[in-house]
Amino acid sequence: MKKWSVEIKVLAGFAFALATLALTGALAYRATTGFIETSNAAYRSERALAALEGILALMNEAESRQRGYIILGEAIDLAGREQAVAQIRSLVSELRRDKADDPLQLRRIHELEQRIAERMKLLDWVLEARRAEGYEAARERLLTGPGREEMRRLRELAKLMASEEGTRLARLRQEAEGQANDTLLGFGLLLAASLAFLSVLFFGIRREIHERRQKETELAHLVHELEAANEELKNFAYVVSHDLKAPLRAIGSLADWLTVDQADRLDDEGKEHLRLIVSRVRRMDGLIEGILDYSRVGRIREQATPVDLERLVHEVIDSLAPPAHIAVTVQGPLPTVVVEKTRIRQVFQNLISNAIKYMDKPAGRVAVRCAPERDAWRFSVTDNGPGIEPRHHERVFQLFQTLAPRDRVESTGVGLALVKKIVEMYGGQVWIESTPGQGSTFHFTLPRTAGPSHPGIEE
Amino acid sequence: MKYASKPILLVEDDQVDAMTVRRALRELHVANPLEHVENGEAALEALRGAGGQRPCIILLDLNMPVMSGIEFLQVVKADAALRRIPVVVLTTSSEQQDKVDSFNLGVAGYMRKPVDYQQFVELIRSIDAYWTLSELPE
Numbered sequence: 001m002k003k004w005s006v007e008i009k010v011l012a013g014f015a016f017a018l019a020t021l022a023l024t025g026a027l028a029y030r031a032t033t034g035f036i037e038t039s040n041a042a043y044r045s046e047r048a049l050a051a052l053e054g055i056l057a058l059m060n061e062a063e064s065r066q067r068g069y070i071i072l073g074e075a076i077d078l079a080g081r082e083q084a085v086a087q088i089r090s091l092v093s094e095l096r097r098d099k100a101d102d103p104l105q106l107r108r109i110h111e112l113e114q115r116i117a118e119r120m121k122l123l124d125w126v127l128e129a130r131r132a133e134g135y136e137a138a139r140e141r142l143l144t145g146p147g148r149e150e151m152r153r154l155r156e157l158a159k160l161m162a163s164e165e166g167t168r169l170a171r172l173r174q175e176a177e178g179q180a181n182d183t184l185l186g187f188g189l190l191l192a193a194s195l196a197f198l199s200v201l202f203f204g205i206r207r208e209i210h211e212r213r214q215k216e217t218e219l220a221h222l223v224h225e226l227e228a229a230n231e232e233l234k235n236f237a238y239v240v241s242h243d244l245k246a247p248l249r250a251i252g253s254l255a256d257w258l259t260v261d262q263a264d265r266l267d268d269e270g271k272e273h274l275r276l277i278v279s280r281v282r283r284m285d286g287l288i289e290g291i292l293d294y295s296r297v298g299r300i301r302e303q304a305t306p307v308d309l310e311r312l313v314h315e316v317i318d319s320l321a322p323p324a325h326i327a328v329t330v331q332g333p334l335p336t337v338v339v340e341k342t343r344i345r346q347v348f349q350n351l352i353s354n355a356i357k358y359m360d361k362p363a364g365r366v367a368v369r370c371a372p373e374r375d376a377w378r379f380s381v382t383d384n385g386p387g388i389e390p391r392h393h394e395r396v397f398q399l400f401q402t403l404a405p406r407d408r409v410e411s412t413g414v415g416l417a418l419v420k421k422i423v424e425m426y427g428g429q430v431w432i433e434s435t436p437g438q439g440s441t442f443h444f445t446l447p448r449t450a451g452p453s454h455p456g457i458e459e
Numbered sequence: 460m461k462y463a464s465k466p467i468l469l470v471e472d473d474q475v476d477a478m479t480v481r482r483a484l485r486e487l488h489v490a491n492p493l494e495h496v497e498n499g500e501a502a503l504e505a506l507r508g509a510g511g512q513r514p515c516i517i518l519l520d521l522n523m524p525v526m527s528g529i530e531f532l533q534v535v536k537a538d539a540a541l542r543r544i545p546v547v548v549l550t551t552s553s554e555q556q557d558k559v560d561s562f563n564l565g566v567a568g569y570m571r572k573p574v575d576y577q578q579f580v581e582l583i584r585s586i587d588a589y590w591t592l593s594e595l596p597e
Contacts, residue, residue: 245551246473250476300554
């Protein structure tokens with residue numbers, strides 16, 4: 001039970017309920033048809049009993065009517081006798097119909113018919129004497145004939161049949177009772193089994209739901225903790241960067257003043273050391289600025305506005321003031337997208353300035369392009385610079401990772417990490433295509449539906 | 460500065476930053492006396508204290524203990540007697556929120572402290588040049 005999932009359990013519960021319902025239906029159907037059959041059989045038996053009784057009574061009636069006619073000679077008695085005989089016939093055929101499924105009784109009915117016919121023949125024989133020869137002759141035949149004997153045999157046969165039918169009726173009733181008891185027992189067992197199975201399922205599901213609720217609560221708690229931790233981390237990056245800057249500035253200023261104030265006391269080596277201090281202070285300042293920029297992405301949201309990238313990219317190129325030997329061009333039109341302007345500017349600024357900064361060819365070319373895709377814009381910045389080996393393609397997007405020694409190319413190692421973070425914040429992707437020695441292309445996508453999910457600070 | 464006799468009020472908790480401002484002013488031969496306090500509360504005391512002369516300009520750091528620059532601005536700009544003194548924010552912060560808050564509270568300028576001392580001197584030179592030209596209400 002434990003291994004079943006809640007879905008399976010619910011399904012099993014439904015399947016079981018359906019099966020129980022079907023079984024109950026089948027049982028009820030069988031019980032009902034059985035009951036109807038038994039009832040019909042019992043009804044037919046009862047009718048047969050009544051018919052037998054009726055036949056005997058009518059036989060007596062016919063006989064006494066005939067006797068009345070013999071004594072009094074009234075035609076009305078003769079008519080009564082004929083009526084009784086006709087009724088006997090119809091009762092017998094009814095009896096035959098009712099007992100059509102009982103061969104033993106059918107044989108008996110046949111015998112009964114013969115006896116009735118025999119008896120009728122006798123009655124007719126007496127009646128004939130009365131009509132032909134008068135009362136005395138009929139009386140004579142009545143007294144000497146085997147009429148009484150026949151009637152006794154007929155009665156006995158009818159009694160035998162009635163007792164058999166009675167036994168059969170009792171047996172039918174017993175059968176019906178047995179069937180009803182079986183059905184009740186079946187229902188009872190089914191009910192008990194259903195209750196047991198459904199209880200097990202119910203408790204299983206309840207336990208599972210309880211466990212799930214517990215897990216949900218734990219998860220919510222965890223999410224809350226994570227949010228708190230994330231918030232703290234964001235604040236941490238900001239505060240640390242800020243608080244690092246003040247002492248750094250102090251070191252820079254003090255080194256500067258020493259250089260100026262103590263100029264005549266310092267030898268060249270001392271001056272060189274102080275110069276190095278100042279240059280390292282600048283580098284560290286750049287790193288802290290980078291951390292601040294990096295931590296600001298996603299933490300501080302500004303209003304997303306439609307930004308004309310055509311204009312923005314040209315502004316970026318102007319602000320970077322590329323040297324004369326590097327041509328930076330925009331090839332093809334650039335779209336207007338709804339984004340945070342500061343962020344998209346950072347993306348283009350970093351990609352283009354990298355292309356300029358690392359250019360190693362006498363005639364540098366940097367091209368910005370845009371290709372529309374199905375539900376995104378794909379931008380690219382292509383240069384003919386030194387290129388990047390494939391094994392570094394992942395590394396360059398990591399924070400503080402640079403490929404050139406910092407003393408040769410002043411770089412914080414934040415730019416591309418920042419680009420990646422911004423692009424991914426908008427649900428896009430960034431990647432490199434490069435042939436070492438011939439140049440690189442930085443691609444990034446921007447979904448057309450891009451936009452920060454939280455309203456930010458208005459500028 | 461236009462009125463060389465009026466003091467400059469520097470609200471700054473970092474000692475070396477204060478030295479930097481003092482040195483830059485000296486280097487630029489700015490004659491105004493420099494009054495230095497370490498937080499917003501001390502600045503309010505100095506401004507409201509008897510006898511002291513109104514400064515011609517306030518150079519204000521934002522991130523300070525006891526009373527921050529923004530809190531100081533909220534008090535000063537609500538005070539009819541003090542609200543017209545120009546305040547130039549001189550801070551490390553480049554946070555958008557700090558800029559928004561400062562300008563909402565009517566600062567006359569917002570300068571980020573450069574790490575490089577020479578740039579710092581240039582910055583102070585610009586402030587001095589501007590407030591030498593700019594008219595101020597009496």
